[in-house]
Amino acid sequence: MNQKQLAGEKAADYIEDGMTVGLGTGSTVFYTIQKVGEAVKNGLRIKGVSTSASTTKLAQSLGIPLVSIDDVDKIDLTIDGADEVDPELNGIKGGGGALLFEKVVANASAKVIWVVDPAKKVQTLGKFPLPVEVIPFGAQRLFRYFEKQSLSPVIRNKENAPYVTDSGHYIIDLHLEEIREPGQLATWLDSLTGVVEHGLFLNGADLIVVGGTNGPEIIEKK
């Protein structure tokens, strides 16, 4: 079993009957969702809240009942992937472009678990490019502004055109190498007009499940 599968499947153990569960996006939580699909076939009763069109498609193909985030009072537990996680369980997310819905769902959740392979654990965030979701109008101006701030921006592309998120936005990836003050950076990005959201998830998880060669490792927030 690969490390992503180990982490993804282990996290499904935290789901209890009757829960409303946020279903993240990506290649690691894919294994969680598959496990949930099997459990649902065997009688587990949950409602899923999807974080992307791709997760909706996957969950539907597995027979997992989905509900809109607007129709739930609270989400008991969300399980999602991450691109980098530091020792304080701050993370970078959005490598798959789903950061906006993922953050909305995470903020509505009583508990958040991230499933990762060991390579995602870092001392300092920043090697992974930080995704910034922006509205298309004025995106080039924001891009040039980020360039002037020496943030090495790249507009994410797909098939020679800007990548478009599920909400119709673009993503500018910032190549920062090391984020020394994630809180300050998040506040600054939040203040920019045209920026919809960014991939810094500060204090983002209550627990992470890391898939390792000796089995899954569980790390809880201190």
Ligand SMILES: O=C[C@H](O)[C@H](O)[C@H](O)COP(=O)(O)O
């Ligand atoms: O936008 C995508 C999400 O934030 C993913 O959860 C993240 O990129 C990790 O994905 P993966 O498990 O495929 O590495």
